[in-house]
Amino acid sequence: MTRLCVGCHLSTAQGYAAMGQQAVDLDATTFAFFTRNPRGGNARPLDPDDVRALGETLATHGFGTLVAHAPYTMNLCSAKEDTVAFARRTMASDLERLESLPGTYYNFHPGSHVGQGAETGIRLICEGLNEALVPGQSTTVLLETMAGKGSEVGRTFEELAAIIDGVQHDELLGVCLDTCHVWDGGYDVSGRLDEVLAEFDRVIGLGRLKALHLNDSMNPLGSHKDRHAQLGEGHIGLDAFAAIVRHPLLRTLPMVLETPGGLEGYRREIALLRGFAGEATAQDKEGGSQ
Numbered sequence: 001m002t003r004l005c006v007g008c009h010l011s012t013a014q015g016y017a018a019m020g021q022q023a024v025d026l027d028a029t030t031f032a033f034f035t036r037n038p039r040g041g042n043a044r045p046l047d048p049d050d051v052r053a054l055g056e057t058l059a060t061h062g063f064g065t066l067v068a069h070a071p072y073t074m075n076l077c078s079a080k081e082d083t084v085a086f087a088r089r090t091m092a093s094d095l096e097r098l099e100s101l102p103g104t105y106y107n108f109h110p111g112s113h114v115g116q117g118a119e120t121g122i123r124l125i126c127e128g129l130n131e132a133l134v135p136g137q138s139t140t141v142l143l144e145t146m147a148g149k150g151s152e153v154g155r156t157f158e159e160l161a162a163i164i165d166g167v168q169h170d171e172l173l174g175v176c177l178d179t180c181h182v183w184d185g186g187y188d189v190s191g192r193l194d195e196v197l198a199e200f201d202r203v204i205g206l207g208r209l210k211a212l213h214l215n216d217s218m219n220p221l222g223s224h225k226d227r228h229a230q231l232g233e234g235h236i237g238l239d240a241f242a243a244i245v246r247h248p249l250l251r252t253l254p255m256v257l258e259t260p261g262g263l264e265g266y267r268r269e270i271a272l273l274r275g276f277a278g279e280a281t282a283q284d285k286e287g288g289s290q
Helices: 016-025 048-060 081-098 118-132 157-165 179-184 193-203 238-246 262-276 282-288
Strands: 006-009 030-034 067-069 105-108 140-144 173-178 209-214 255-257
Touching: 006 262, 016 030, 016 048, 030 255, 081 105, 081 118, 105 173, 105 209, 118 157, 140 157, 140 209, 157 173, 157 193, 173 179, 179 209, 179 238, 193 238, 209 238, 238 262, 255 262
Parallel strands: 006 030, 006 255, 030 067, 067 105, 105 140, 140 173, 173 209, 209 255
Antiparallel strands: none
16 A cells, blocks of 8 residues: 655755755655745745756655645735735746646635625636636646635635636646644534535535645634644544544545644654554664664
């Protein structure tokens, strides 16, 4: 059986090749990274040699699909025209740059309608995606499930489905399910995982589910607050994550940790998830070779 495709969010500060080596050191087989500063701004020029070195690392160590993340400031449905224009330029630029890493996912927060209403927000998001998506691109764009904080769009499966329905080249769209966000949004992935997946399938279709963000939540079910916790230290609980990595509909998807705790926290959680899946961890292998 193929190893679990699990990893974490990593920094691009030292370049792509360094990021890949850091992932290997953590026993990760995928990872997420921001396409540019998460608070916005220009992206640094790509170094072809650096990108090529990362590709070699991914191939050598059997990595699954990577999950790039758009900056948080990218709001396709803002009430401000200049913010929407920035979001559209950023998405187009990011998608062009990601062609250097063919097949990578591009995950983004759909946006906040800031008082315009969800219907207007969804329309603006669809317009932005219709402008940015290019037939034949290798990157699949993922809508992230949101917690419903403030005026966020994407708080329900129905809102995500409405966005997908309004995009011309919807074959280029998928969904990243964030466990903290859906929990805070009212979907009980701890006690009713199969029911949540059945609801997702009915509204969106499980074929659209391309990746997972694995995060515990600091808040109770349906709180609409979006506060991540380390696995087992929140209201979702460890048993839920054990069930997720063993679930036949989920275990083959890229799973990315976005929990607090830094690199050592990620190392511990990656090993924990591999243990839940019945896999040998890097520590196990080292112990067996001594």
